[in-house]
Amino acid sequence: MFDKFHEECGVFAIYGHPEAANLAYLGLYALQHRGQESAGIASSDGREIRCHKAMGHVADIFTPSVLSGLPGDMAIGHTRYSTAGDTVLLNAQPFSVHCNKGKIAIAHNGNITNAQELRRDLERAGSIFQATSDTEVILHLIAHSRERTIEGALREALLQLEGAFSLVCVAQDRVIVARDPYGFRPLAFGQLERDSAPPALVFASETCAFDLINAVYLSDVEPGEMVIAGPSGLTRERYAPARKRSQCVFEHVYFSRPDSIVFGRPVQASRENLGRLLAREAPVEADVVVPVPDSGVSAAIGFSAESGIPYRQALIRNHYVGRTFIEPSQAIRDFGVKLKLNPVRHLLEGRRVVLVDDSIVRGTTSRKIVRMVRGAGAREVHLRISCPPTISPCYYGVDTPNSAELIAANHSVEEIRRFVEADSLAYLSMGGLHAAVEDTQGHYCYACYTGDYPTDLVNIEELVAARGRHG
Secondary structure, X not given: OOOOOOEOEEEEEEEOOOOHHHHHHHHHHHOHHHXXXXXXXXXXXXXXXXXXXXXXXXXXXXXXXHHHOOOOOEEEEEEEOOOOOOOXXXXXXXXXXXXXXXXXXXXXXXXXXXXXXXXXXXXXXXXXXXXXXXXXXXXXXXXXXXXXXXXXXXXXXXXXXXXXXXXXXXXXXXXXXXXOOOOOOOOEEEEEEEOOEEEEEEEEOOOHHHHHOOXXXXXXXXXXXXXXXXXXXXEEEEOOOOOOOOEEOHHHHHHOOOOOEEOOEEHHHHHHHHHHHHHHHOOOOOOEEEEOOOOOHHHHHHHHHHHOOOEOOOEEEOOOOOOOOOOOOOOOOOHHHHHHEEEOHHHHOOOEEEEEEOOOOOOHHHHHHHHHHHHOOOOEEEEEEOOXXXXXXXXXXXXXXXXXXOXXXXXXXXXXXXXXXXXXXXXXXXXXXXHXXXXXXXXXXXXXHHOOOOOOOOOHHHHHHHHHHOO
């Protein structure tokens, strides 16, 4: 469902292609769903690192004239979502610096849970920060390192970080990427074939970025792994021992595009499984299965296939809603939802409707959609949610409300049903979620559904205050 959760960003990197910045632009375009506030690209021609970043969407920022000013055969890119109060250009990524290790630009996806503690230590040592992003902390750690090489300094910096990160970095003559030891956030690795030249190496948050540029997905960067693409070829090394793998399950439930492979698994397959298992666990007599677009579509297809109830796209989403519009005060009830969704009345009128969505957060949007479907003539509205109740905030790179604002943390399923005004409400079980992503080895993080966090969270209050600042 729209306007509920936000993944903080998407990252992309490429090494060994004369049109590196153009391909980074295309990669970010495919990752636009992961962040719509700002975007940036840093490129290197082996001598200079040039960086351009701005607020707005990828296609608006990177015009042909801007891209022509980013020469070189290696580049990194980033697209960001930020929470209220931090939507400023200073926090746009990549961050670049010229320090005693040379020129370097860096961007990351995730949340460094000890960033504020590290920042205080660095400030006491004389560092001056310009932004409030976690990513800048990493740059300062590199600059303070006594290691002589970029790789050594980055390795030393990464070992001081706690939390979640998939990181991309461009130095003068190489691209370096790394993933946290738990593997919270995804980072795929692939290659792009070139005529009579070695293939270019590419890295991205999701494989849909590879598809657009005709790159081939090879594998994932492993948790605790650093990969260096440079003049001497490709080097893969463990900078830290892997911990208990804790891949974010919400990548498969909601964030990632269904055409991506994430954590080595097709997202579409996971989402259809979510719907199939939901239909088995919470059957209902109905006439039509309707998804809440766009994130409920794949699960609704699975629910329909398993239940035999016909699937209909009876809610049409307007994909061209800008971030600013004139809202008529009090004139139109539930204006924000109506601006984005419109019901197809003849598919709903007089029918018993199964409404499939991926989650309920505060419950207010769900209630408006249930009312909209009922207002279009539905006889019954049965809400089915393709994941368990969300009871805990995330501290690993997902902008979720605190527990006081999460309706499932404070109310029973029956109380939520009454609040959203549905005839019935059912969530997928934890067992169903495990089965849908085929997690037989406990490789996923389910903290938002269980409150059981994979890492030690020392200062929760500080993390709550800082969550808007990460990359």
